[in-house]
Amino acid sequence: MKIAVASGKGGTGKTTVSLALAEVLGTKGLLLDCDVEEPNCHLFFQMPADKTTPVTVKIPSFNQDLCIGCHQCSDFCAFNAIANIGKKLLIFPELCHSCGGCAYLCPTKAIQEIDHKIGVLEYRKKGSVELITGIMDVGNIIAVPIIHQVIAQADSHRTTILDSPPGTACPMVNTIRDADFVILVTEPTPFGLYDLQLAQDTLEAMNIPSGVIINRADDSCADVEAFCKSRNIDVLMKIPFSKKIATGYSNGDSLLTSAPELKPKFTQLLQKLGGL
Amino acid sequence: MKEILIISGKGGCGKTSLCAGFAKLAKSAVLVDCDVDASDLHLLLKPEIIKKEVFIAGELPSLDEEKCIRCGKCKEYCRLNAITFAEHELPVFHENACEGCKVCTIVCPTKAITMVPRTCGEWMKSQTCAGMMFHARLLPGGENSGKLIAEIRKAAREEAKREKQDLLLSDGPPGIGCPVISSITGVDMAVIITEPTLSGLHDLKRTIQMAREFEVEIRVIINKYDLNSEMADKIQKACEKNGIQVIGKMPFDPIFNSSLREGKTIIDFPDSEPAKILASIWKQIDPSKEKGKRK
Numbered sequence: 073m074k075i076a077v078a079s080g081k082g083g084t085g086k087t088t089v090s091l092a093l094a095e096v097l098g099t100k101g102l103l104l105d106c107d108v109e110e111p112n113c114h115l116f117f118q119m120p121a122d123k124t125t126p127v128t129v130k131i132p133s134f135n136q137d138l139c140i141g142c143h144q145c146s147d148f149c150a151f152n153a154i155a156n157i158g159k160k161l162l163i164f165p166e167l168c169h170s171c172g173g174c175a176y177l178c179p180t181k182a183i184q185e186i187d188h189k190i191g192v193l194e195y196r197k198k199g200s201v202e203l204i205t206g207i208m209d210v211g212n213i214i215a216v217p218i219i220h221q222v223i224a225q226a227d228s229h230r231t232t233i234l235d236s237p238p239g240t241a242c243p244m245v246n247t248i249r250d251a252d253f254v255i256l257v258t259e260p261t262p263f264g265l266y267d268l269q270l271a272q273d274t275l276e277a278m279n280i281p282s283g284v285i286i287n288r289a290d291d292s293c294a295d296v297e298a299f300c301k302s303r304n305i306d307v308l309m310k311i312p313f314s315k316k317i318a319t320g321y322s323n324g325d326s327l328l329t330s331a332p333e334l335k336p337k338f339t340q341l342l343q344k345l346g347g348l
Numbered sequence: 349m350k351e352i353l354i355i356s357g358k359g360g361c362g363k364t365s366l367c368a369g370f371a372k373l374a375k376s377a378v379l380v381d382c383d384v385d386a387s388d389l390h391l392l393l394k395p396e397i398i399k400k401e402v403f404i405a406g407e408l409p410s411l412d413e414e415k416c417i418r419c420g421k422c423k424e425y426c427r428l429n430a431i432t433f434a435e436h437e438l439p440v441f442h443e444n445a446c447e448g449c450k451v452c453t454i455v456c457p458t459k460a461i462t463m464v465p466r467t468c469g470e471w472m473k474s475q476t477c478a479g480m481m482f483h484a485r486l487l488p489g490g491e492n493s494g495k496l497i498a499e500i501r502k503a504a505r506e507e508a509k510r511e512k513q514d515l516l517l518s519d520g521p522p523g524i525g526c527p528v529i530s531s532i533t534g535v536d537m538a539v540i541i542t543e544p545t546l547s548g549l550h551d552l553k554r555t556i557q558m559a560r561e562f563e564v565e566i567r568v569i570i571n572k573y574d575l576n577s578e579m580a581d582k583i584q585k586a587c588e589k590n591g592i593q594v595i596g597k598m599p600f601d602p603i604f605n606s607s608l609r610e611g612k613t614i615i616d617f618p619d620s621e622p623a624k625i626l627a628s629i630w631k632q633i634d635p636s637k638e639k640g641k642r643k
Contacts, residue, residue, distance in 0.1 A: 080385075080386040081359060081360065081386055081388070082358065082359010082360045082361075082386075082522040083358060083359040083360010083361060083522075084359075084360060087547070109357070109522075109523035109524045109525045109528075109554075110357045110358055110522070110523055110524065110547075110550075110551040110554060112358070112546075112547040112550065112551070115546045115547055115550055116546075148450065148454070150406065150407070150447075150448050150449050150450055169447050169449055170427060171427055171428075171447075171449030171450075171451045172425070172427060172451060173449055173450060173451045173454060176425070176451065176454065176455070177454060208524070208525065210524060210554055210557045210558050211557075211558065211561055212525070213494070213525055213526045213529050214525070214526065215523075215525045215526070216447075237523065238359045238386065238522050239383075239385040239386045239521070239522070240385045240386060240486070240488045240489065240490075241384075241385040241486055241489065241490055241491075241493045241527070242444075242447075242489060242490070242491055242493075243523075243525070244385075244489075245444050245445075245488070245489035246444075246445070249444060249445065261605055261608050261609065262388075262391050262608055262609060262611065263364065263388045263391060263608065266388060266391055267386045267388065270385070270386055270488070271386075273488055274488035274489060277488050277489070278444065278488075278489070292609065315575075319575065319576060321545055321547075322543075322545035322546065322548075322575055322576035322579050323545075323576065323579070324546040
């Protein structure tokens with residue numbers, strides 16, 4: 073099964089929760105870091121990648137000798153990735169969505185599609201925990217193809233944990249769309265609550281079941297709990313606010329390293345969700 | 349007019365809390381919330397909406413069921429897996445995955461698919477206690493967040509010109525991808541908020557690398573620095589080594605959360621330590637001060 077860990081608001085603890093789940097799963101799990109703009113899971117492995125592979129997308133490559141200057145390609149491109157100046161074609165790879173429409177339309181086959189690198193996948197294994205990280209090359213604009221290639225690494229024999237990007241726009245939606253369950257991580261502040269509502273709206277529109285983990289829980293969780301009740305979603309766990317956890321996190325220690333007493337809670341949670 | 353953008357690669361570093369504080373300190377600013385899919389600035393600045401506009405961008409496929417011969421070619425050519433198709437059934441188009449490339453329309457043998465304008469969200473012009481604010485709401489899973497940001501920034505710039513305001517202050521989105529690129533293009537200064545954690549440092553490096561591809565002054569603020577002073581020093585040194593000015597360090601203080609719960613900015617508690625520090629940071633980037641200097 074696939075369990076995605078998401079949140080509208082950034083910095084609520086998605087990576088913290090994802091790592092804890094992966095540590096409890098061990099060899100029965102696989103952790104995929106889908107926050108390809110700013111991936112962080114690997115920082116807690118504190119080791120170089122065992123293996124790195126490029127992530128490429130198809131972009132058009134243009135053979136000027138065959139071009140008849142019909143402009144069908146540039147007229148068609150919905151993303152303004154092709155500028156046609158007379159018989160000269162200019163291609164803007166960072167705007168291209170790799171749809172293949174230009175190559176399909178070109179009457180003289182002057183457009184071939186070539187591979188264009190936009191990021192990498194990094195593979196790490198530490199103890200029994202396996203991580204695959206998608207990393208977008210800085211300067212790129214489009215994150216979604218990298219997210220798709222990270223998720224394609226999931227295998228059906230293991231419980232896959234997807235660490236999602238923040239927000240509710242296309243990077244988040246493309247991470248969670250095939251998930252069996254989404255854990256929404258929030259914090260008990262008005263920002264946390266507001267963005268939780270946005271994220272839950274998104275999940276309800278997509279018909280994906282979800283539950284909530286309240287991170288940095290203190291004595292002001294009532295609003296978040298009332299919201300969860302009103303939407304009929306479970307509060308799966310509360311992770312207490314603790315300086316010990318925050319300091320551990322800042323140094324690259326995982327939650328279960330700083331607070332091993334929480335391990336049984338994560339085990340129970342995975343059993344409840346059917347992932348263990 | 350000067351444009352200042354508050355960003356941070358990593359989410360949750362305190363962009364919105366600090367930006368709201370700066371908004372209160374700025375004398376004559378137009379505000380923009382560029383975080384269009386999880387915007388929060390309005391929770392602190394209590395906007396009164398003056399104008400609301402539907403945001404239409406890009407297109408979505410629409411199927412003429414009578415013309416469709418159920419061949420499945422649209423699904424075969426859709427590289428985004430936005431179309432599902434079962435033998436002898438009509439294809440199903442999934443809005444959330446569709447980017448509006450139109451390839452389905454050109455491969456359809458019976459021209460059964462046409463494109464229709466897509467509503468991606470809405471944007472608002474609002475009066476706040478700290479000036480006029482432009483903000484938006486992208487629909488869940490919405491496409492074209494970059495275009496929506498460009499649209500509200502344009503509206504804000506026009507407002508600033510009309511009202512002779514000398515600053516455009518924007519609260520940015522997290523990450524370094526499409527929405528951030530759209531937010532940073534053409535601004536004068538990017539203030540990057542970071543936190544003293546390994547993740548904060550890692551994301552800061554990538555954010556600086558991204559920002560350097562634009563002609564923009566870069567400043568850094570280390571928020572919650574006392575959660576790990578050693579890491580904060582490390583970040584400060586790394587910035588200085590790369591010629592990037594750290595304009596302030598903000599302590600971890602419960603007042604951030606307590607003021608947030610009251611729907612106030614820390615500047616509304618002027619005697620607090622964070623309010624004083626924020627005011628001294630603001631002096632370093634306040635464009636109205638700069639003008640004075642030149643005189």
